[in-house]
Amino acid sequence: MVDIVEPIVARRSPRYRFWLDRSGVLGAVFVAPAILYVLLLVGGPFLLAVYYSISAYTIYDPSWQFVGLANFRQIVQNPAFLEALENTFLFTFASQLLGLILGKFGALLLLRPFPGRKLVRALIILPWAVPIALASVAWQWMFDSLYSVINWTLIALGIIDRAQAPNWLGNPHLAMLCVIVVNAWRFFPFAIVIFLAGITSVPQDVIDAATVDGAGFWRRNYQIIMPMILPIVAIGLIFGIVFTFTDLSVVYLLTNGGPVGATSVLGFQGFQVGIVSGDVSHGAAISLFMLPVLFIVVVAMLRFIRRRDI
């Protein structure tokens, strides 16, 4: 038996000296700025928008008169709104799909070591990093009715005739295609990063095991790697969908919603009605309409991820 002979003295430490060591206090201090930020810059405007949407507020008549759901009733009866809603879905899902496909292929290409891979990896982030206002100017020239480099190339290759050169931004269907392509171009570096992160997180042992078990390239990719990284890709896709669904920059800069509303999306229409035309209450109603739609999409996807968790 070992005896402890040292006397035990109760030593009192100053009360506030280790104040910050308490996780309750320190945690609150660290979290406070983020909460403050969200409350002031997201919560406040959001509540304001909710109020605008159920009032008759315009910049010419800043009354706070309560009108109930009248604004919402009016916008859903407006054909322009319904067209914008349809466009938004098409724009969002088509550009995400295209971005994901490009991202998958890009990631597979960038996975293999080759000379200059680091440089290419850095360059490929450019579409994401370049301000969209700047990039749009370049795209606008590429889609220009007279000077389009795309048309010039197609004519030079003899694929199309000069007389039938497409007017990219003038034709309603082509204009939609253009905004989708530009948005997918903007999104695909993000998709590459997501896919690269996912694929590198798959243990080499698992891939090797599949190879030895007789799986070729396609089976490895679509039966092993893809299902394993699906949760990561789905998270990326949620971000992509939310940002694209609410985005107006590409449409605003490239087509300005035209021709004749063919590329108008909800974010763009909300901006046009609420800010440009000054009909704040209807603009707020259009914008808020996106909320339940996105909510359903996000909840459905999160549930899907949770069910598949591995």
Add this chain to the structure above:
Amino acid sequence: MAAVLARDIFKTFGETPAVDGITLTVADGEFMVLLGPSGCGKTTFLRIVCGLERQTSGDLIIGGSVVNDTPPRARGVAMMFQSYGLYPHYTVRNNIAFPLRTQRIPRKEIDGKVEWASRLLGIDRLLDRRPRQLSGGERQRVALARALVREPTALLLDEPLSNLDAKLRASARLDIKQFQQRIGVTTIYVTHDQVEAMGMGDRIAVIDHGRIRQVGTPTEIYDEPADRFVATFVGTPPMNLLARGGGCLGFRPENFLPRDMIDGGHGGITEFSFRVDRSEYLGSERIVYGVIDGFDTQVITARLPPAHVAEESIRPGEWHPFAVRNSALRYFDNDGKRTSRH
């Protein structure tokens, strides 16, 4: 099932040779253990056999045909990985069925074979679970079932027990050996653990720096090491080596005993004066560390049966008469190669 032949296999990564000319024959149904320290090239060799790596030069022959340029899926070998490489998104059933599905075997037949393999390994009640819901030992069995299910030409195991705790390891060792014997599959087993190698291998290939130092049965490897590397790599504690003249004299710690515990027998004995520095009591044995008179810099170990040697009789700091039977002495030349006599 098939024999595996490797002829002059070389593999270099850039400038560094990982496998430096391995020639090895594994007979049909044999359990061959590749034993070596980490980084010796044993895993690389295994990956060459299953086709995950392409050898820089040399021939690989499985079941009588040269498979140098045959992709892994056409070689018919199965491999079990150190961390098992189970597919986390599949149930145990689908994990085991995967190698059969890649061969487009009819559904009915797959079900039957999965049933057979899971029964064999006692995991049939786990079939609907996912890998993350399994314990380490269960995962190991699933991985083994997945490897055995398609009755491979050869079974390759890459340190399959290193992720298990010590107790489980002992029972898994027994299991693997039993399944291997029951199925009779040609097996190549990579490990750095000499207990696994000695206990499981029909033969052992000791590898160092990408080269085979010795191939032999466990008894041959232990009793007749071909060189100093094998002598000191196999055995815990390793063989004692005394620099002597142009070469080396070696003897196993368990053969180094107090003089009065040894009778002369045939061939006589060699006596040493041994100064005990430290003694470790390990229950079933006592490991004694010290130096031999005239070789002050060399720590020598002796392994004594504790029941026969009272603690008082081997007191640290004192010189004791020790001896080795001459038949237990091994001689190595200047290059470390075994010689018959010095």
